[in-house]
Amino acid sequence: MLMKKFTYIQGSIAIIFGILMMLVSSTCSAVGVKKVESLRFWTAPDHTRLVFGITSPVSHKVFVLDNPPRIVLDIENVTFDTELPSFSAGHKVVSLLRQAARNKNDLRVVIDLKETVRPKSFVLKPNADYGHRLVVDLYPKSQQTNNSPVAIKKASNTPQNKKWVVAIDAGHGGEDPGAKGYRGTREKTVVLAIAKKLAAQVNKQPNMKAYLVRSGDYYIGLRQRMEKARKARADLFVSIHADAFRNQQAKGSSVYVLSNRGASSEAARWLADSENAADLVGGVSLDDKDDMLASVLLDLSQNATEDASATFAGEVLKNLKGVGHVHKKQVQRAGFMVLKSPDIPSILVETAFISNRQEEANLRSSKHQTKIATAIMRGVKAYFTQQRVPARPTTRLAKTTYKIKRGDTLSAIAQRYQISLVSLKKANAMRTNRIRIGQVIQIPS
Ligand SMILES: [Zn+2]
Numbered sequence: 471m472l473m474k475k476f477t478y479i480q481g482s483i484a485i486i487f488g489i490l491m492m493l494v495s496s497t498c499s500a501v502g503v504k505k506v507e508s509l510r511f512w513t514a515p516d517h518t519r520l521v522f523g524i525t526s527p528v529s530h531k532v533f534v535l536d537n538p539p540r541i542v543l544d545i546e547n548v549t550f551d552t553e554l555p556s557f558s559a560g561h562k563v564v565s566l567l568r569q570a571a572r573n574k575n576d577l578r579v580v581i582d583l584k585e586t587v588r589p590k591s592f593v594l595k596p597n598a599d600y601g602h603r604l605v606v607d608l609y610p611k612s613q614q615t616n617n618s619p620v621a622i623k624k625a626s627n628t629p630q631n632k633k634w635v636v637a638i639d640a641g642h643g644g645e646d647p648g649a650k651g652y653r654g655t656r657e658k659t660v661v662l663a664i665a666k667k668l669a670a671q672v673n674k675q676p677n678m679k680a681y682l683v684r685s686g687d688y689y690i691g692l693r694q695r696m697e698k699a700r701k702a703r704a705d706l707f708v709s710i711h712a713d714a715f716r717n718q719q720a721k722g723s724s725v726y727v728l729s730n731r732g733a734s735s736e737a738a739r740w741l742a743d744s745e746n747a748a749d750l751v752g753g754v755s756l757d758d759k760d761d762m763l764a765s766v767l768l769d770l771s772q773n774a775t776e777d778a779s780a781t782f783a784g785e786v787l788k789n790l791k792g793v794g795h796v797h798k799k800q801v802q803r804a805g806f807m808v809l810k811s812p813d814i815p816s817i818l819v820e821t822a823f824i825s826n827r828q829e830e831a832n833l834r835s836s837k838h839q840t841k842i843a844t845a846i847m848r849g850v851k852a853y854f855t856q857q858r859v860p861a862r863p864t865t866r867l868a869k870t871t872y873k874i875k876r877g878d879t880l881s882a883i884a885q886r887y888q889i890s891l892v893s894l895k896k897a898n899a900m901r902t903n904r905i906r907i908g909q910v911i912q913i914p915s
Pocket residue numbers: 641642648649657711712745
């Protein structure tokens with residue numbers, strides 16, 4: 471279209487330039503032209519993710535256009551060498567994808583939308599599963615606030631808010647398949663099935679309510695998972711995974727709690743590293759600005775939940791022993807990112823080894839999935855029976871806190887705030903009077 475405006479002279483210059491460009495591009499193709507070789511999309515409740523698999527890193531630009539709403543994605547120096555995915559007529563955000571070559575060497579992708587979105591794009595480096603990727607996330611503007619706060623509002627108007635809320639986090643999802651079994655079973659699929667079965671069991675309890683952190687096949691960042699659980703006012707957080715190891719004989723389930731002091735074994739550290747690496751596979755959001763806030767919150771009350779997490783983990787492990795082989799007889803400790811909620815007792819269950827042929831078959835079996843869910847459910851029940859007073863994360867955070875200084879003792883602090891030493895220790899889930907400088911403790915009212 472732009473060519474129409476050109477004079478003949480400009481036109482002939484353009485032709486000469488064009489021939490030159492052809493020469494250049496043919497030289498390039500000898501070296502290897504960059505290609506978009508795959509294009510996937512994942513639909514999450516609050517956004518849609520497009521993932522362009524590319525042969526080498528690319529430069530790109532994203533534009534937002536209105537009337538009708540659409541996104542234009544320009545990728546430099548790349549050809550389109552795959553199929554365009556088709557979106558169902560019922561898709562909430564995207565109606566159509568189009569692509570065309572631009573300026574001879576560049577690619578333009580147009581995303582026709584049903585509503586205005588806020589796009590976010592970033593590139594991901596290759597890993598074991600994928601090569602270079604360009605990720606474009608589309609967040610509908612109508613959903614500035616996500617679903618969770620609405621759910622809370624509703625809950626607070628009914629007696630339902632007296633229920634214990636159990637956040638159930640199915641590991642991985644979407645772009646991140648997790649571990650893979652011999653028969654191609656994907657961790658993200660089986661753990662979601664177990665999570666849904668557990669949620670159904672939790673919802674059958676008159677005093678409990680399940681919150682599924684991930685309810686479909688899409689990825690959620692590790693920090694976001696905790697944020698979602700907190701917004702849902704979860705009293706417990708259980709992340710469900712399936713283990714994998716080079717040695718196919720490895721089998722059984724393990725239960726983990728967070729350790730800030732270091733992993734309980736080399737294997738635990740290795741596992742934590744590989745689970746944490748999910749953010750590199752599934753993709754992180756560039757503007758993870760709340761890192762600072764999160765680390766402050768972490769310091770605030772991590773100690774208070776450590777003991778509760780261990781109690782919960784112990785109950786779940788005890789019940790998993792009834793289902794089958796237990797990989798580690800003790801609750802394991804490792805630095806799992808997803809367990810770093812300062813105020814919600816959190817555990818991570820590696821349900822079985824997907825890399826073990828028998829256990830892979832078990833993980834695929836609906837009957838066995840129910841057994842695992844039931845074992846975790848028993849652990850949840852046992853944990854709540856031990857908790858007399860429901861202490862909501864929000865109320866716990868709202869309390870006064872005190873940062874330990876040199877020379878402080880617990881009893882002196884208790885005296886200063888006119889509370890008993892027992893209640894102070896209880897509020898912080900402390901078994902001993904040991905405190906350390908810089909530690910932040912809760913002062914109960
Ligand atoms: Zn996992």
